[in-house]
Amino acid sequence: MTAPETGPFLLLHPDDNVLVARATAPEGTEVTLASGTVRLTQSIPMAHKIARSAISAGDTIRKYGMPIGIATADIAPGAHVHVHNIRSGYTPSVVLQDADGRAG
Amino acid sequence: MEGWLRADGRKGIRNTVVVAYLVECAHFVASEIVAAFRGRDVQLIGFPGCFPNEYAARMMERLCTHPNVGAVLFVSLGCESFDKVRASAAVEGSGRPVKTLVIQKAGGTRATVKAGQDWVEGALDSIGNVPRVPMEVSDLVIGTVCGGSDGTSGISGNPAAGRAFDLLVAEGAACIFEETGELIGCEEIMAERAITPELGRILRESVQKAERYYATLGYGSFAAGNAAGGLSTIEEKSLGAYVKSGGSPISGLIKPGDVPPRGGLYLMDVVPDGDVRFGFPNISDNAEIVEMIASGAHLTLFVTGRGSVVGSAISPVIKICANPDTFRALAEDMDVNAGDIIEGRRTIDQVGREIRDFVVAVADGQQTASEGLGHREFILTYKSFDPIGPACLPRTA
Numbered sequence: 001m002t003a004p005e006t007g008p009f010l011l012l013h014p015d016d017n018v019l020v021a022r023a024t025a026p027e028g029t030e031v032t033l034a035s036g037t038v039r040l041t042q043s044i045p046m047a048h049k050i051a052r053s054a055i056s057a058g059d060t061i062r063k064y065g066m067p068i069g070i071a072t073a074d075i076a077p078g079a080h081v082h083v084h085n086i087r088s089g090y091t092p093s094v095v096l097q098d099a100d101g102r103a104g
Numbered sequence: 105m106e107g108w109l110r111a112d113g114r115k116g117i118r119n120t121v122v123v124a125y126l127v128e129c130a131h132f133v134a135s136e137i138v139a140a141f142r143g144r145d146v147q148l149i150g151f152p153g154c155f156p157n158e159y160a161a162r163m164m165e166r167l168c169t170h171p172n173v174g175a176v177l178f179v180s181l182g183c184e185s186f187d188k189v190r191a192s193a194a195v196e197g198s199g200r201p202v203k204t205l206v207i208q209k210a211g212g213t214r215a216t217v218k219a220g221q222d223w224v225e226g227a228l229d230s231i232g233n234v235p236r237v238p239m240e241v242s243d244l245v246i247g248t249v250c251g252g253s254d255g256t257s258g259i260s261g262n263p264a265a266g267r268a269f270d271l272l273v274a275e276g277a278a279c280i281f282e283e284t285g286e287l288i289g290c291e292e293i294m295a296e297r298a299i300t301p302e303l304g305r306i307l308r309e310s311v312q313k314a315e316r317y318y319a320t321l322g323y324g325s326f327a328a329g330n331a332a333g334g335l336s337t338i339e340e341k342s343l344g345a346y347v348k349s350g351g352s353p354i355s356g357l358i359k360p361g362d363v364p365p366r367g368g369l370y371l372m373d374v375v376p377d378g379d380v381r382f383g384f385p386n387i388s389d390n391a392e393i394v395e396m397i398a399s400g401a402h403l404t405l406f407v408t409g410r411g412s413v414v415g416s417a418i419s420p421v422i423k424i425c426a427n428p429d430t431f432r433a434l435a436e437d438m439d440v441n442a443g444d445i446i447e448g449r450r451t452i453d454q455v456g457r458e459i460r461d462f463v464v465a466v467a468d469g470q471q472t473a474s475e476g477l478g479h480r481e482f483i484l485t486y487k488s489f490d491p492i493g494p495a496c497l498p499r500t501a
Binding site for chain 2: 008012020047048061063068081082083087088089
């Protein structure tokens with residue numbers, strides 16, 4: 001599994017609904033997903049995540065094939081997945097001071 | 105592969121003479137003994153403390169009867185608390201040549217150095233006769249740690265190490281992962297992989313213990329910098345380290361010095377039991393590596409992003425570099441370039457396979473980068489543990 005694919009994004013596990021940037025992907029980068037090709041609406045820094053498919057609020061986010069949190073909003077394919085649209089399923093009280101979900 | 109057969113049936117991938125100082129006061133003399141053997145397989149280990157510690161005594165015994173060790177010279181000042189009679193008896197009982205030099209009785213620095221060098225020369229001759237026997241992957245114990253991590257560690261080096269662990273466990277090796285303090289948020293996921301529900305409970309409790317311990321020390325929370333690096337939740341951060349364990353079922357929980365009884369995947373609980381007494385559980389990467397070795401690790405996979413250069417006494421360290429820029433900057437110190445995953449040149453599976461194949465090559469005698477450069481880091485400090493119970497190593501699958 002996990003052939004190099006989807007340009008600068010890495011699929012870590014076949015069950016994942018996120019892809020991870022292996023290098024910073026500039027705004028406008030085209031990414032081919034199962035649902036079609038999307039254009040990034042913002043720069044995605046290395047090691048940040050985008051949605052691999054449409055994610056609904058309340059869905060479990062999977063990375064490495066394992067749950068890393070729960071979506072707090074609907075997330076479109078190719079959109080940035082971070083603290084602005086997912087929460088921990090473990091410690092809801094976690095404080096993220098400078099993490100506004102913006103790239104850069 | 106061929107290994108050195110020891111009296112307890114374990115097989116070593118190296119045949120090293122270890123010189124062990126039993127208190128800091130004997131450190132220099134021991135290091136002078138070793139210095140005469142540069143380029144030969146004579147290595148320095150030791151324990152600095154003058155006050156007694158059961159953990160250190162047990163670790164020293166395990167290290168000195170490790171399958172990679174052929175003979176042991178203890179160097180004592182004379183008045184330290186370390187029980188050198190017990191240590192020597194353990195090595196003698198394992199069938200290895202052993203000698204204890206007491207500086208206060210041997211006539212001081214020069215006389216002890218001379219006596220030590222003479223003994224080591226004889227020991228090197230004598231361990232040349234240890235039988236060489238065929239060795240399989242199922243004879244190997246392999247540890248994994250990560251240090252100097254960065255944003256690449258969790259997406260290239262650690263997943264590739266996990267893939268290598270899956271291959272090695274499937275071939276019957278015993279593989280050990282640890283760092284319970286970095287598994288906070290993974291307890292439930294990890295407990296589900298335990299081969300019995302009771303073991304699952306024990307795995308969960310080991311992480312809860314780590315969380316309490318680090319909280320007492322004032323560490324262990326999700327930092328703002330983690331989010332800037334792309335990590336959204338505490339469990340995502342922990343999973344980046346946890347993924348080194350691969351996807352095999354978890355066969356048991358061990359503590360430093362416990363040798364896995366058979367092949368499979370094991371969690372090492374490195375956080376001391378009881379009240380916080382001696383400071384941080386492991387003060388540096390080599391403290392973790394030494395604990396893996398005390399549990400029988402023939403070699404250790406070390407994933408680094410920012411770039412560590414360390415090796416270890418006794419057991420080779422295979423350095424897996426997660427970051428391609430670091431790999432280029434520190435190429436002579438690295439064994440595996442997992443940065444290829446970041447640059448899209450190779451897959452996680454391909455790098456995992458390379459790591460597995462390199463493990464076999466190193467077990468068969470090939471030097472790692474750190475061995476070639478002469479690295480032999482070692483550290484052993486004070487800790488305390490309760491023994492593990494029978495439910496930690498269930499026999500049923």
